[in-house]
Amino acid sequence: MKNNIIIVGLGKTGFCVLDYFINQDVNIQVFDSKTDYDSDKIAKLSSNKNVIFNLGKNPTGDEEADMVVMSPGISLDLEFVKKFISRNIEVTGEIELSYRYGKGRFVGITGTNGKTTTTTLVGDIFKAYKSDTKVVGNIGYPALEQAVVSDADTFLITELSSFQLESIKTFRPYISAILNITEDHLNRHKTMSEYMKAKFRIFENQSSDEFLVLNYDDELLRLSQSEIKPKIIYFSRREILKEGIFVENEQIVACIGNTKEYIMDVKDILLLGQHNLENVLAAVSIAVLAGIDKSIIKQEVMNFRGVEHRLELVRTYNDVNYINDSKATNPDSSIKALEAMNTPVILIAGGMDKQSDYSSFIDSCIPKVKHLILLGETKDVIEKTAISKGLLNITKVEDMKQAVDVAFLKAKEGDTVLLSPACASWDMYESFEHRGKDFKNFVLGL
Secondary structure: OOOEEEEEOOOHHHHHHHHHHOOOOOEEEEEEOOOOOOHHHHHHHHOOOOEEEEEOEOOOOOOOOOEEEEOOOOOOOOHHHHHHHHOOOEEEEHHHHHHHHOOOEEEEEEOOOOHHHHHHHHHHHHHHHOOOEEEEEOOOEOHHHHHOOOOOOOEEEEEOOHHHHOOOOOOOOOEEEEOOOOOOOHHHHOOHHHHHHHHHHHHOOOOOOOEEEEEOOOHHHOOOHHHOOOEEEEEEOOOOOOOEEEEEOOEEEEEEOOEEEEEEEHHHOOOOOHHHHHHHHHHHHHHHHOOOOHHHHHHHHHHOOOOOOOOEEEEEEOOEEEEEOOOOOOHHHHHHHHHOOOOOEEEEEOOEOOOOOOHHHHHHHOOOEEEEEEOOOOHHHHHHHHHHOOOOOEEEOOOHHHHHHHHHHHOOOOOEEEEOOOOEOOOOOOOHHHHHHHHHHHHHOO
């Protein structure tokens, strides 16, 4: 065990790491640039003689340390991080610690879009197969917290962001999956190449007797088996594959080795949109590779109604559907939401600027969106792109209440009011969940 631990960032993962180390024979320094934490909680934790809190600032990089544990929301490109690395001090994250100090069989799921939906569905399937299954990671439950109380046979279904994967060293899922790759987080990763490099770290420690599930319909994920250690299994909603999981005659088919099995009819999937068919195919792929009986897979997929904040019907009022898609934190995710709509749309979009290109997003808006309501940091950028492409029915607002009020006035019988921001939430909200709940509260108050 390392003697001097520095924890940077006091979000869910930061407190989880602190809880893990606090009763061990180590010295802990905690840094966070924010100060607005529960003072009673901080005072209680400060009573431990081995913990020092440094709120309102980051480390300098000159501190004495054997290990620095970074919150995934804090860039590894900051100067103090580079200084620690230059001094040969280990800089890592909570996901790495969960693998290093915990137990269990990790299933790792990443991708630009669909991670939470797929992880939740995989969790449901595995729980029906084996009760000792835990759903952890970027979905909101720190992996370390569960891994250290697991045994060797526990399944840990783990949603992984590019930020979390940046800091791994030995983390090794026995099944990994990359759902898709589209432009996102370029304010952090700078280039698509660096973003993809972070995502691809999910399989870097896997061996030849383990599996990597990839989306064949995403050309960026058609990787060469000769360059990849784990066995690649593709899924596709467009192509009939020689080996993999695919759609044939409106049925989901699993063809692994010399075995071909019909899993279920596509029509029995409750989720809206072709992107959700891809999420289901990914989940089925993982479950089949884990040896789960097809009857369990079919039943759980048929019962699955999706996750909160992802194409979630809030209410139907005056024959207008109000849908919460706050989980759409990048343009491609919102494009997929629009593709799932079959009525005229009043769209609420905008949020934190991640330096995304909104051209394709506006192209998707043109045939379906009758009025565009914009808020947040990106409202001017999105408006400029929309006007350049001839989408002129736009209203800019200051907050979610105004957005819902305008949407209510613009919507007619048979329309859909859709919150699908195409942006992160951190300019106005703590999280996309907070943003989605705000939308739902105002909609339910109409």
